[in-house]
Structure formats: C-alpha cells, structure tokens
Amino acid sequence: MKIAIGSDHAGFRYKEQIKKFLNENGHEFHDFGTHSDDAVDYPLYIRPVAEAVARGESDRGIILGGSGNGEAMVANRIPGIRCALCWNLESALFARKHNDANMLSLGERMISPEQVLDIVKTWLETPFDGGRHLRRIKQIDQKQPLTGPFDQSPKSKRPSENHESAGQKDGTEKPATEKFDLLISFRYIKYIEGKNSLDFKVDPGLKTPSIIHIPSPESWNSEVPEWAQNRRKEILDRVKPKCSHLKCEWREY
Numbered sequence: 226m227k228i229a230i231g232s233d234h235a236g237f238r239y240k241e242q243i244k245k246f247l248n249e250n251g252h253e254f255h256d257f258g259t260h261s262d263d264a265v266d267y268p269l270y271i272r273p274v275a276e277a278v279a280r281g282e283s284d285r286g287i288i289l290g291g292s293g294n295g296e297a298m299v300a301n302r303i304p305g306i307r308c309a310l311c312w313n314l315e316s317a318l319f320a321r322k323h324n325d326a327n328m329l330s331l332g333e334r335m336i337s338p339e340q341v342l343d344i345v346k347t348w349l350e351t352p353f354d355g356g357r358h359l360r361r362i363k364q365i366d367q368k369q370p371l372t373g374p375f376d377q378s379p380k381s382k383r384p385s386e387n388h389e390s391a392g393q394k395d396g397t398e399k400p401a402t403e404k405f406d407l408l409i410s411f412r413y414i415k416y417i418e419g420k421n422s423l424d425f426k427v428d429p430g431l432k433t434p435s436i437i438h439i440p441s442p443e444s445w446n447s448e449v450p451e452w453a454q455n456r457r458k459e460i461l462d463r464v465k466p467k468c469s470h471l472k473c474e475w476r477e478y
Contacts, residue, residue, distance in 0.1 A: 226349065229283035231257035231274040233267035233296070236289025239333045239341050243287060246342050252349075255283065268299045275300040275308070278327055286328040287345065293332035294411070300328050307365060309348075310411055312336060312429055315470060317344045321351035323358050335411075335429065407467045416464055421452050423460065427473075434472045441477040 228247055232240040237259055247254045257273045259265045271288050278286040286308075290296040293310045300308035308328035309320035312335055320326040329348050331341060353359075408415040414437060416423045428436040440448040445457045453460060465475065 226252050226285065227283045228252050228254040229257060229274040229277040229286040230254050230288070231270045231286075232259060232289035233270060233291075234259055234262045234264050235291035236293075236296075236331065236333045237262045239331065239336075239338075240287075240289050242338075242342065243289075243345055246345060250346075267295055271296045271299040272303070275303040275306045275328060279303050279305040284327075285349070287331070288328065289331045289333055291332060291334045293330040293335065297328075297330035300330065305366065307362070311344055311348065312411060313340070313472070314343060314347050315472065317348040318351050319470065321348055322354045325353040325358070325362050405463055407464060409468065409471070414464065414468065416460055418452075421450065423449055423453050425464070430472075434474045436476050437468070437473050438476055438478055444478070 230240060230244065230247075240256070244254060244256060255277065257277070258270045267290050271290075274283075274286045274288055277283045286300070286306075288296040288300060288308070293312075297308045297310045300306050306328055307324055307326050308330050309316070309324060309326035310330045310332070311317040311320055312332065317329070320329070326348070329345070331344065333341075336344065404418065406417040408417065410427075411429055412427055414425045414427060416425070426438045428438070430436070439461065440457075442457060446454040
C-alpha cells in the first residue's frame with residue numbers, strides 16, 4: 226500500500242516511528258515533512274498529504290500533530306478526503322469499517338507510545354464493511370446539497386414542533402420525536418433533533434475507559450436547554466446504545 230505521511234513539529238517523533246513500522250511491513254510511503262521538531266505551521270505539511278491521496282497518488286494518508294484536531298480539519302477541506310481523528314483501537318476500527326476513512330489523524334500528545342502503532346496497524350488492516358455504509362459515504366462525497374428528514378419547507382414542520390402532540394389513539398403518550406441523530410467526537414457526544422442539539426462532555430482515556438459526563442436527575446432540568454427538559458430517560462435511552470462500541474463510563478455530576 227502507498228502511504229502519504231506528514232506532521233507538524235508536535236507529531237514529528239511519532240511520524241518517524243510510523244515510517245519505520247511502514248517500512249518493516251512492506252508499505253511504500255512518501256514523507257511530506259516536517260523533518261525535525263522545530264516549530265512549523267501544520268497546514269503547510271498536512272495539505273500536500275491530503276492532496277496526494279485525493280489525486281490517487283497515494284492509497285491512504287497518515288497525519289500527526291499535538292492533538293490531531295487541526296490536522297484533520299485541514300485534510301477534510303480537500304474534496305474526496307475522509308480523514309478520521311482516532312485515539313484508540315475502537316475509533317480506528319470503526320473509521321475503516323463504517324466510514325471508509327482514507328486518512329488517519331493522530332495526536333502525539335493524546336496517545337501513548339505503546340498504543341500508536343497498534344492504532345495504525347488496525348486502521349491499515351481493517352476493510353470497509355460496505356452495505357448501508359456505502360450509501361452514507363456517497364452522501365459525504367457528493368457535492369450537491371443533501372436532502373433529509375430535517376429539511377425545512379413551508380408545508381412541513383420541524384421534528385421538534387411535533388412535541389406538542391396530545392397522544393396516540395390508544396391513549397398512550399406519543400414519543401416526543403422519532404427523528405434524532407448522534408455525533409460522536411473526541412471530546413463530546415452531540416445528540417441532535419432537527420435544529421436542536423445537546424452536548425455531553427467526554428474526557429478521553431488512554432489506558433482507561435473514557436468518561437462521559439451527564440447531569441444528574443436533580444440537575445438535569447437546570448443544565449440542559451428547555452426543549453430537552455423532562456426528557457432525561459428518553460434521551461439517554463437513545464444515546465447510550467449508540468455508544469455501546471465505546472469503552473466508556475457514564476458519570477453523573
């Protein structure tokens with residue numbers, strides 16, 4: 226496999242280790258720099274990596290920085306790039322299985338030296354699952370605006386406006402909404418209903434489970450937006466199963 230690789234000064238040390246790993250495992254690579262730990266501006270070294278992958282000159286790309294956040298942002302500005310910020314084996318596994326990530330972003334300050342090569346190995350060796358995920362990848366890559374359940378039109382109501390329904394014909398209370406989505410990132414989990422969203426802070430762990438902070442039952446209604454008040458169990462019952470693949474601990478505050 227041909228790999229494009231690049232980093233700023235904060236990711237230089239791990240980049241050198243990964244290059245050695247790639248060479249030992251029969252992969253070709255092109256190093257776009259930087260070539261020392263002297264301070265540099267990361268976009269100058271990350272963008273050429275992404276462009277090489279987008280042009281098909283490299284099969285995949287690996288980029289590194291202090292946290293990996295800025296590097297991923299730069300890469301994902303290039304059309305055709307799906308760069309995943311990964312911090313453990315699970316995130317690398319699902320970046321490939323579900324997202325067909327063609328670039329990997331790593332934060333040297335966020336990952337232990339013992340972990341980084343295992344993450345790279347998992348990301349390189351995991352195939353894309355295809356199936357329903359392929360449809361979503363095509364939606365990511367398409368250039369025209371997407372249409373979906375939350376699009377607005379004069380004849381349709383937002384999903385959040387359906388909260389006012391009085392009940393179903395059988396007398397049971399109708400769920401507040403059946404339309405929701407979840408965005409899982411390095412530092413937070415975002416629960417989304419139409420234009421409304423609710424964030425849960427995440428403290429990522431290296432060798433321990435990540436901690437997801439949620440308001441306690443006593444503090445929920447004073448901490449969350451009005452639209453989500455009195456819906457604690459409903460929202461958490463939707464969020465937690467979607468995070469079952471993560472090594473995490475739900476902690477009330």
